Amino acid sequence: MSQEERIDSKRAPEPVGLYPHARRVGNLLFLSGVGPRERGTKKIPGVELDAQGNIASYDIEAQCHSVFRNVRYILEEAGSSWDRLVDVTVYLTNMKADFPIYNRLWAEYFKDNPPCRTTLEINALPTPIAIELKCIATIGD
Incomplete structure (x- = not known):
């Protein structure tokens, strides 16, 4: 396998611009921003x-459930896994209203091996969504 490789998922939603779902560099996997959209639709x-x-x-x-599922799709198709996430940046469009729910779900999804995390409130995302994740995971040996 190449030391640098582009990853395009067949299960995660199509990118909204010219970028891959992920790029592998050595034993690290860098995911582009992932939202909750469903593949093949604007839903x-x-x-x-x-x-x-x-x-x-x-x-x-x-x-939240949908974006976590989409991240998992990309990780698995790239040869990594949920428990290999090491750093996640989370973008929320309404920190005050959404952070408590998102934080509770985060604790359920990552109860055994939580990655590092940064959560930011932003004004808007490129599609009408309220959450997006930017992730780094390990892959391979």
Whole structure:
């Protein structure tokens, strides 16, 4: 296997720009930002849009489950795994309302081997989502 390799998942949602799902460099796997969208559709679990395509309402718990699932898809297809995540940067669009729910779910998903984590509130994401993860994992020996 090459020391540097592009990874494009067949299960995670298609990127919204010109970038891979992940790139392997040595024994590290760098994931591009991953959101909760579903592959092959514009559907975002837990999100209701208004006529202009803006978020009318959303369920952060549904989005968290979906984004964690999408990260897992990319990790597994790249030859890594959930327990090999070492660093995660989380972007939330509403820290005050969403952080308690996201933090509770994080504790459930990572109860055995939590990676390092940074959580930031940002004004918006490129698609009408409320959470996005940027991850680094180990891969190989």
